[in-house]
Amino acid sequence: MGQAGFIAPGDFGPEDHGLSGSGAPAASDAQSIYRHMLRIRLVEERIGDRYAEQEMRCPTHLCIGQEAPPAAVCAHLRPQDLVFSNHRSHGHYLAKGGDLDAMIAELYGKATGCADGKGGSQHLIDLDAGFMGSAPILASTISVGVGAAWAAKLDGLDQVSAIFFGDGATEEGTFHEAMNWAAVAKLPVIFVCENNLYSVHSDMPVRQPPRAVAALGTAHGMPGARVDGNDADAVWAVAKTAMKRAVAGDGPSIIECMTYRWREHCGPNEDTALGYRSQEEFDAWAAHDPLIVGRGRVAASVITTMTDQINAEIDLAFDRAIQAPFPDARELTTHIFPGATA
Amino acid sequence: MGQAGFIAPGDFGPEDHGLSGSGAPAASDAQSIYRHMLRIRLVEERIGDRYAEQEMRCPTHLCIGQEAPPAAVCAHLRPQDLVFSNHRSHGHYLAKGGDLDAMIAELYGKATGCADGKGGSQHLIDLDAGFMGSAPILASTISVGVGAAWAAKLDGLDQVSAIFFGDGATEEGTFHEAMNWAAVAKLPVIFVCENNLYSVHSDMPVRQPPRAVAALGTAHGMPGARVDGNDADAVWAVAKTAMKRAVAGDGPSIIECMTYRWREHCGPNEDTALGYRSQEEFDAWAAHDPLIVGRGRVAASVITTMTDQINAEIDLAFDRAIQAPFPDARELTTHIFPGATA
C-alpha cells in the first residue's frame, strides 16, 4: 500500500468534453433537489446508526457525501424515465422516487421488501418509480440500461435511461462496449459516473491513466462533462443538456461527477484509520459537503421542517420494516422461473 | 443488409492523435519491407490457389491486400521483441520471421507444423522468432501481449510487444481494459489496428461511431495515429515513433492502419458477389495495392529476382508440408498438461 494522497475537491476541476451546462434550477427545483439530498443523507445515516444492531444482514454501501448526483440528475427525469444503478444504490433509488418503506424492509430481509427480501441492499428495485434495479457486479447494469433505452427507441417512447456507476466501473470492458453501442444506435441514455476517487481502497493512479472519465465520451462518440459532483447546481446544469439531447433523439451523453464517499466502502463506519486515504483529504471533502454547498438556496427554517418531516418518515419506515414478517419458507422456491410458481 | 457503400482509400485520411511519424525508411530498409510484403502476398496467394484441394483443412484468413502493416511495423522490431496476433495471422508471423515450412505444415495439419498440427492457421506460433502466438477469439491476445510487456518491464528487459488486431476487435471490452492498463503501467507496447473497414461482412457504421480507432488512444492515456495502411512508408514512420517511445520507457502507442482485405473473410475466394461491399470499392483499393504503392522504391529487376526466390521457397515449403507425416495418434493425449506426458 502506497502513501495515502491528498486530493482536494477542486483538484479535478470542471472539464467540458462537448457537453456544456445550461442554466440553473429555479428556486423551487433547487429546494426539491435539496430535500432529496437531505432525505438520502438522513436515511443513510439512520441505516449507519442501526447497522450495528445486526438486523440488516446484507452488504450495504452507503452514499453519504454523494447525494448531489442522484438528486440533481433525477430532478430532470420524468416518471416514465428509467434509472439503473449499482451497489451504492440507495441514493439513486430514493431520488427516483423508490418506496422508502420497501427499501428499508428489503435491508431487513423482510417479506415486505422491494424484492421480497431476496435481493437486499444490493438489489433494490421499484418498477412503479422507474427504478429498474441495481446490481453489485461492477458495470453490469450499464449495458442493461442501454438495452432499455433501445427498447424505448424502438417503441418510439419518450423515455430516457439514466445509468449510475462509479469510477471503478469504467475499468470494466462492458462499460466501453455499452458506450460504443449507445453511440452507434444514438440512444436516449445519460451515463452518470460518480467519481469518488476510490474503488474500495484503491486510488485512481493504480487503476487509470490521468485523464477525465468524461473524456471517454469523446472516444465513444458522445459528449461529456466533468463537474463538481458535490455541487447539485453544477450537476443539474450538465444533466439538463444531456437530458435535452436524449429527449431530442441526439443520443447519449456522459457526466462525470467528482465526489467523495464519507463512510467505509461497505458498511456503516468511517475508515480513514485504515490509511488508504488521509484524514486531511476526508476533512477537505467533508467541508465541501453537498448539503453545505446547496444550502444557500434554501431557507434554514425550511431545512429544519424538512428534517423533521423526513425523520418522521424514516422512523415509520424502520418501525414497519422491523415489525414486518420474514418471507415464508415457501418463498425459497418461488419465482425461479416466471409463471412457474405463484 | 443495407446497400453496400463505397469508401475509397483516401476517405479516412491520416489523423494525428499525438503520435507523429518520423522520417522514412532508408533504401535498403524499404527494399526489405517490400520483400516482406511480396513474400506475404505470394504465400497467401499460393495458399489461396491450393486451398480448394481440401488438404488444408482449417479455417484460414488470408491477408492479401493488408501486407504493409506487418511488414512496416516488424521492420522496427528486433529479434528480442515480441509479436501477438489474431485470426488473420500469416502476415504477422512471416514478417516477424516465423518459419515458413512450419507454417505451411501447420495448415496441412502435419506433425512438422509449428504447433504440431494441433493449432492450424488460427494458432500459429514461433517462439524462436518472437512470434508469441495467434488466436481467433477476437481481441483475446491483446491483453496477453500487454502481459508479456509487463513481464519484460519487470525484468528490465529491452523488449517491445507489438500486438496486431482488426477494427472489429476494438469493439471488445477487453481491448479497452488492456489499453487502460498498458497506459497505467506505462508498458512497452505498440497496438496495431489493421482497420480494413469490415468485420466479416459488417461495415463500420453498424459497429462503431464515426471516430478514428486511433482516437481511442487519447481516451486511454496514450498517443495514436491513423495512417494509410497500404503505404508501408507511412506505417513505418509512425511505428518508428511508437517504437522509440516503447524503448525509451515512455509507454504504449496505438497505430491505426487503414487497409483492405481482398479475399473473403475466411477462405480463398473473392467475395464482392456477396453484395456487402461493392466492386467499385474493391477496385479502388486494389488499385491502391500496397505492392504498387511501395514499388517506387525498389527496382523492377530486383522485384523479379525476389519473386523467383520467394516462389522457390514456397514451392519447397508446400512440398515438404505435403510429404510430412500427420501426427501420430499418441499426440492426441500429449501436452495436455506441461510435464505430464512427453
Add this chain to the structure above:
Amino acid sequence: MTREIKYFQAIQEATDQAMAADKDVLLMGLGVPGPTGVFGTTKGLQEKYGPDRVFDMPSSENAMTGVALGAATRGKRPIMVHMRVDFAVLSLEPIVNQAAKWHYMYGGRMKAPLVIRMIIGRGWGQGPQHSQSLQAWFAHTPGLKVVMPARPYDMKGMLLAAVQDDAPVIILEHRWLYNLTGPVPEHAYTAPLDGAAVIREGTDVTIAAASLMTIEAMKAADVLAEMGVSAEVLDLRSVAPIDALTLNASLAKTGRLVAADTGHAECGVAAEILAIAGESAFKSLRAAPRRVALPPIPSPTTPALADLYFPGARQIAQEALATLGRDDSVPEDPLPEGRRWRDTPDPSFTGPY
C-alpha cells in the same frame, strides 16, 4: 404427408414466424443481417422485418447480452445468435449473474424473456477455440432453460416455445445438424422445452443423448440391432431440466444406460444423466452405466487427431455392448470412396466453415 426441410431452415422458419406473430421479437447477432445469414438461419429476415428488428451488432458479446436483457425487461423478446459457443463465453456474466437471476432476485418483479442461440462448431479444423460444447455450464445455472434439439421438428417448435417463454432460454445448435432433413409442419407450433422423447424403442439398453449425439445414437442403435441388441434411444431435447421421469421409465425397462453428450464428460451433461440414474433409478440398473463424451483434452485442429477426438455411433454402440458384458468390438463405419477424414458432416461441406 408432412413437408421435409433442413434443420437450418427450421430455425429460419421458426424465427420468421415468431417475428411475424409478435412485433416485440427482435433478432440480433454478429452477421445476422449479412449475406450468409448465420448459415442460412437468419436469411431474408432483415429484408422482411427491417433493420430495427433484425440487426448486426459490434463484437461486444458481453454488453450486447446486457442490451438484450435490458430490452427484454422492457417487453421485448430478443433472440441473440452466436456463431460459436466459444464466443458466448464472453457473455457469461450477463447471462449467468444477471439474466438467469433477475426474476428471482427481484422477487418476481423482473422478467428476462430472451433467447440465446449458440452454435457448436466441429470439423474442418475448428480446433480448440471454435468447437467447445459448453451446455453443462448453462445447465449448472439455476434460472436458465437449456435445450439442444436434435431434429428439425423439435428445433422449430422449441425455438418458437423459447421465444414465448418468459425465462431466458439457451439453445445450443450443433453445426453438423444444420443439413439434416426431417418432417416439419409449415404452421407455427410449439414443442415443450422440458421433456425427453423416446425416439426408438428397445429393451436391452437405454441410450440417452441430445443434439448431434441423438443422431449418432440412432445410428448406433442400427448397428446394435445388427449385433442382436435392442437399444432404446432417448432424445433428451432439454438438458436443463433433464426429464428424469422418462429416463427412469426407460431404465425400468432396459436396466442399462449409456449417456452420450457432445461436451466433456467431467461435470458434464453425461455425468448428470448418470447421477440422476444412480439416485433415482438405482434399483433398475443392472450394469454399470457408461458415458460417451469428449475426452478431457482441448479440441485438436488437424483432422488426423480430430478424427480420434470426437466420439460417435461406434463408441456409443461399443459402450452399449459393454453394459451387456460383451467385449466384441464394433467396427468403424468405412469411409465413403474418396474421403479420407471424418471431419465434415457430409461431402457438401468443403470448408472453411
Add this chain to the structure above:
Amino acid sequence: MTREIKYFQAIQEATDQAMAADKDVLLMGLGVPGPTGVFGTTKGLQEKYGPDRVFDMPSSENAMTGVALGAATRGKRPIMVHMRVDFAVLSLEPIVNQAAKWHYMYGGRMKAPLVIRMIIGRGWGQGPQHSQSLQAWFAHTPGLKVVMPARPYDMKGMLLAAVQDDAPVIILEHRWLYNLTGPVPEHAYTAPLDGAAVIREGTDVTIAAASLMTIEAMKAADVLAEMGVSAEVLDLRSVAPIDALTLNASLAKTGRLVAADTGHAECGVAAEILAIAGESAFKSLRAAPRRVALPPIPSPTTPALADLYFPGARQIAQEALATLGRDDSVPEDPLPEGRRWRDTPDPSFTGPY
C-alpha cells in the same frame, strides 16, 4: 507439536514463502495491497516484496487475466486473486479459451503457470451475485487443475504446489473456512494437487466432499456416529482431477455414497462423483448414491431464506441415513444462545462482508 494457524494465515504464509523462494512469483488482484489485504491473505506482502511484484489492478477481470497469462508465458508465475467467484465470471474467456488450452494448442511450446484464487462467498446476505460456487465450470474444462482445499495444511501445501506447477491452477477458497484452525508446519512444503484423502475412516457409508463440505461432512460423521452409523469421510481436495481410485477403494468398503459439494447439483461436482461411482464402482454400490448440493435456485439474500438454502452437516447425515434405508430424521443443531440465524460461520463475523 505442529503449530496451529488459521486457513487465511496459511494462504498468506504460502504466498509469502512462494514469493521469497522465487522472484518470478507475482501477486495481483483488486485490493491485494490494500489495508485489509483480501481478508488477511495478502497482508504485508507489498511492503515485503514491493509494488512491482504485489499490486492492485483496475476492475478489469478479463484483460488482467490475459495480462497474467502473458506474463506467465514470459516466465512469471502470477497469483491472481478474486474476492468472489462471481467476479471471475468476467474472466472465463482468457481462463478457459486461452490459458487452459495454450499448452496443448501450441503443441507444448507454451506454458501458462498461473494460479487463480477465487473466494466463494456465503452468508450475511451475500445473495445471488456474491455466493456462487462455480468449481464445476472449471472442472469441466480440460487443461485446468482445480483444487478446493478444506484444511489449513492442505491450503498452504497446495498453494505452494500450484505456484510451482506449470499448468494453470484454479484454487477455490470458501470464505467460511478462513477462520478455521489447523496444524500447519512453518517451513515451505507442497501437497499434491491431485489426490483425495480419507480423513476419517468408517465402514457404513462414504461421504465424499470438498472445501467447506468436508468440514460439514466431519460434523455429519460425528452425528452419524451417535446414531450408530460409521461414516468414512473422503476429502477430495482436488475436483479436477477427482481421485477415483481413492473413492472406489472407499466404496469397496462401505458400498454407500453421499457426495457433498458447495455448488449446484446439476452438472456439478457431486454429479461427477456419482457418475464416477456408477461407472467404476457399480459393483460396490449397495444403495442409491445421494447428492448434497445447492438446490437449483439463485442464492437468496435474506437470512430467513438463506438458512434454508445452504445444506450442511444435517443434510449430509440425513442422506447418509437414507443410503442405509433409515428414515429417522437428523435433528437440526440448536443455535447457540443469542443467535437467530445461521448466516455467519461464527459469532466473530459481524458483517458486512
